[in-house]
Amino acid sequence: MTSVVSLAAPLQSLSLGEYHLAYRRYSQAGGQGPTVVCIHGFMATQEVWDPLARLLVGSCPVITLDLLGFGASSQPPITYDIATEVDALERFCQALGLTQVILLGHSFGGWVAAAHAIAHPERVQGLVLLAPAGIRDDQFAGRYRWLMPLLWQSVWVDRLLAWGSPLAAWLGQEQTWGELGWIRQQLQQQPVARQFLQARHRPEAAIDTVEASLGQIQAPTLVIAAGQDDTIPLWHCQTYAAGIPKARLHILPQAGHRLPRYAQEIAPVVLEFLAGIGLRES
Secondary structure (H helix, E strand, O other): OOOOOOEEOOOEEEEOOOOEEEEEEEEOOOOOOOEEEEEOOOOOOHHHHHHHHHHHOOOOOEEEEOOOOOOOOOOOOOOOOHHHHHHHHHHHHHHHOOOOEEEEEEOHHHHHHHHHHHHOOOOEEEEEEEOOOOOOOOOHHHHOHHHHHHHOOOHHHHHHHHHHHHHHHHOOOHHHHHHHHHHHHHHHHOHHHHHHHHHOOOHHHOOOOOHHHHHHOOOOEEEEEEOOOOOOOHHHHHHHHHHOOOEEEEEEOOOOOOHHHHHHHHHHHHHHHHHHOOOOOO
């Protein structure tokens, strides 16, 4: 698929009183239809959406957003939960006059998008969920308990990562060790990611998952799953697709969890979905 030439505005900041949200707006002459608002995943920022935004903007306006607590958006010292992110997203849409939107979210961003569609059905005209989180999975905490030491506020964690790098390279694990260093850096920089892992390492902490409320989502929905996903199990995506009345599931067999990297494969699927539901310009 050939990329269209698009114009991405510089990173902008929208003040919402006590905090601000950072975003980019992509536009092109001829691009019509409702605005697609792209919501990034757990340890990411709006920058991951640039390749996909450039492929979509020929058909509709696109906004990529740094969620509250991420990237260039404010990081206020508050308790972060899904309701907080949904409220910030709703205020963002109101401030920009986006009466109806298509929410496109990946992983944690998919969870926020689905929760927003449940809380504000009048605003969400369609949903595209890429490997969405937000389904209760009592095994999830156990699978990621090994990440907890990366949350420790100790210089010894950083020293261990630095000292272990030569050994990891000698053992052929340089990429894996580098990934641990990246995760450590992101957890130190992003209060939302750090808080979520600290507060939800027990199954009973999963109090705001959305599986029980999926039937309330009336917007047409496309769920895209990654066939090689080692973070979000396929059955999570299947739960979304089965629970939302107007949903369909599309699987990319060779893709891993970081689905925004697969822009060339995802763009035609998303464009077909948008055309198929006959969305009118908002």
